[in-house]
Amino acid sequence: MADPYSILGVSKGADEKAIKSAYRKLAKELHPDKNKDNPKASERFSEITQAYDLLSDPKKRGQFDRGEIDENGQPRFAGGNPFGGGGYSQGGPGGGNFDFGSGGIDLGDIFDGLFGGGGGRPGAGPRPQQAPPPKGANIAYEHLVSFTDAATLAPQRITLGDGKTVEFKLPAGLVAGQQIRIPGRGQPGPGGNGDAMVTLKLGKHPDLARDGDHIRIDLPISIKEAVDGGKVKVPTVDGAVMLTVPPRTNSGAVLRIKGRGFTTKSGGRGDQLVTLMIHLPSDPVELARLSGVLSDSNVRENLGV
Template sequence: MAKRDYYDVLGVAKSADAAAIKSAYRKLAIKYHPDKNPDDKEAEDKFKEAAEAYEILSNPEKRQRYDQFGHSGNSASGFGGGGMNMDDIFSQFGDIFGGGSPFESFFGGGSRSGGGRRVQRGSNLRIKVKLTLEEIAKGVEKKVKVNKQVHCHTCSGTGAKDKSAYHTCNTCGGSGSVRRVTNTILGQMQTTSTCPTCNGEGVEITSKCTTCKGEGLERGEETISINIPAGVSEGMQLSMSGKGNAAPRGGVPGDLIILVEEVQHETLKRDGINVIYDLYINFADAALGTSVEIPTIDGKAKIKIDPGTQGGKILRLKGKGVPEVNSYHKGDQLVYVNVWTPKAVSPEERSLLEKLKDSANFKPQPGKSEKSFFERIKEYFE
């Protein structure tokens, strides 16, 4: 089933600012919250849909990619923007409700896991990946080694010295929140707040791990396989959910942000989805015609130069360019023909040229000359 437009999901205009987007999401989150709509699959789906829309539109970089490429801009080949779980969603509430989610009062905790436990989130990581023009044109799988925070090998991320030093919080019973009943003139009022003993984590550590000092984290290295779609461009950022720094004690890991860098090709230049090649031929080949071999993204290709070809002519190799991201459409390779004029000639060559320059065919013919280089470019793109 096709995804709905994120702006339609939140009910805001495409020109909406950050405050309007946050306000719209807040209303939907409260309306469709699972605790308010128990066993309602439709409400749960709308809750997740709204969270996914907010995740993209609240992030300036992700929003820019979405506005430019649509859903494919953030979800291509498993990158970002989809498949959020409840831990991801509840981890947003500290931002949405200013660190004090209304769900703490009404539903038993905002940022939670299971029964209301507070879930910490790992930080995002940014790396650069260099790609050749051939890799960009065809898409590529890159395996990179990332130095990041991982779960402590000694305590497996619990932060405790041993199993006996890590147990369910006695105050909240592992829920991460405590409920209080207050008598008011309107009757008994029940409120829920973060457990003061475990700070909402639902567990207590009586003796910290000596390796990580109770953090549950240490520096490590992970080899990550990145499937980069064809057609990406210089400066584009892709994100892999959950591949960033690990979070303490079973929290939600951050994302891995991949910045694309293009390695300049030796002979080809990229212009959007088109590829440009400057071909240099001598005067004789331009006059008599010839066949030449030129480089393309896919390898060598032979092209024909017609007799009488003028300098500045543009030849087009259809479909030999770069594809658009997540599209079957491909650009072309444009071959700019340049007629090479020698800077120095031998006496014998000079003699031949002296004879040729008086020939009628070698004299410019006003009114019969071909169009200028810029006129050809304009006609090609019109």
Template sequence: MAYKDYYDVLGVSRSASDADVKSAYRKLAKTYHPDKNAGDEKAAERFKEIGEAYAVLSDPEKRKLYDQYGHAGQVPPGAYPGGAGGFQGGDFGGFDPGQFSDFFQQMFGGRGGFAGAQGGFRNPSGQQVNIEDLLGGLGGAGQSRRFVQNVEGELQVTLEEAYSGSDEVINVDGKRLALRVPAGTRDGARLRLAGQGPGGGDVLLTIRVLEDARFELDGDHLTTTVDVPAPVAALGGDVKVRTLGGQIGHLSVPPGSSGGRRMRLRGQGWPRKDGSKGDLYVRLNLTVPGDLSEREKELYRQLRELRPG
């Protein structure tokens, strides 16, 4: 299996800062998000690659190991049973089990998963190594040892899913696990599935909330933009506003409103732990129809004559 270089996947250099990595990821995730590329298998695969690359390069320890050893399948000699300097009974041959555990950290299938979950790992000689063999067969002849192993990964959710909460299913070592992402979950939040990892370890998930072109999140408040016809902005009137939760609200636009004006819908922002919500700010975008009738054009000409400049 050929692996792509994670730096190439995100289009950044090996000396890229954390901010550069995050910025590149967000731009690419927005471009290739499934919501914008329904039915496009190539875009879905690209989106998965982007998530895998970011999962490693955004984590200082994982990035350090990746820079040193490459992909998880390219484990240093001696990291597998039977290799030079490998495990003999309970001896780890000088290799730190804490580092060894990072090679089991994979990206969850779909919007998250574990890299290598489809087909396992390969040892330095290129032979396929099953994760069950690694976790259950590291003992000497005639004995079986199973190491309790915590595994980590990232789960990507849309802004709307993070807002309302969502039910997800992930695959860990061939086992399907159901979980609930609570309403109001923030980017970077951690979920723990106790005892669901290989050998009875825990599955630790970091939630990554994708950006949404329709809404901006700042603290507990959301901002969206709504189109307002020029006559409504001039004379006042109601316009419909779609909230992040999918509801349709009505906003009363005062007469003489200008483009860029911000108005507030209280209690329509991000959910808080106490059950309340922040506010939704609505930015007005004045619009003029591109297909004016002759009567409409005449009225605009009269308006221009009445208010020149």
């Protein structure tokens, strides 16, 4: 991923408000629901979400600006092996382990031959079973999952340390900090490769917020919509839907859209909870007219306009 400031189109001195504003603008343009036939837009959407997740966190932003972490949130290494560890020991004098399986002398086989192969050395019990050779070390990664992908369990792709990209599935009931194991993609060892251990991080959404398995949103509506009722457009992780507002709805009322929340551990979906917030017009004439208390002429006379 390129520099997160460049991805969002902001300067390094941009404040939190400017960063959020830039992300909201780009998110609306590049959202997958608006660009279903443009895979590049989906990739850009993931990039700006990852960049926003880094820059919206003061701690991570500071670490990035100081060069302590890279644009993916990974620690920067001065050189050598970025995954730690020094390989494995082949054994030998002082090492405690000997490899008799590759040209060495297996003393157990010799004693078996001398004493009929059945009981081993005289007075000795059964030969102890040799421990299997150790696998290579695991390699730790972090992967940012966008809010929408986390809710819908969209397939994910990650580029590993060897430069290869692999695809993996998200678990039902996903929570931040959860780990995914990708077998055989760690460091090599005498007993085979270790695994890639991917810690999942969840991105933020400019309008939606997670509440357990549910998703919440505060939706502004006009006073006319609150009084007369009507249909309003509501964003969800599955695309915008039209929601019916009943007549005479009070501010703070919560409406439920079933099955538009996060995927649960059982494989179902939570709901989206929409809190309606009445937005009053700033024009006092329009406000009085909508209230229906005064006629237009009386409004202007009483307000002195």
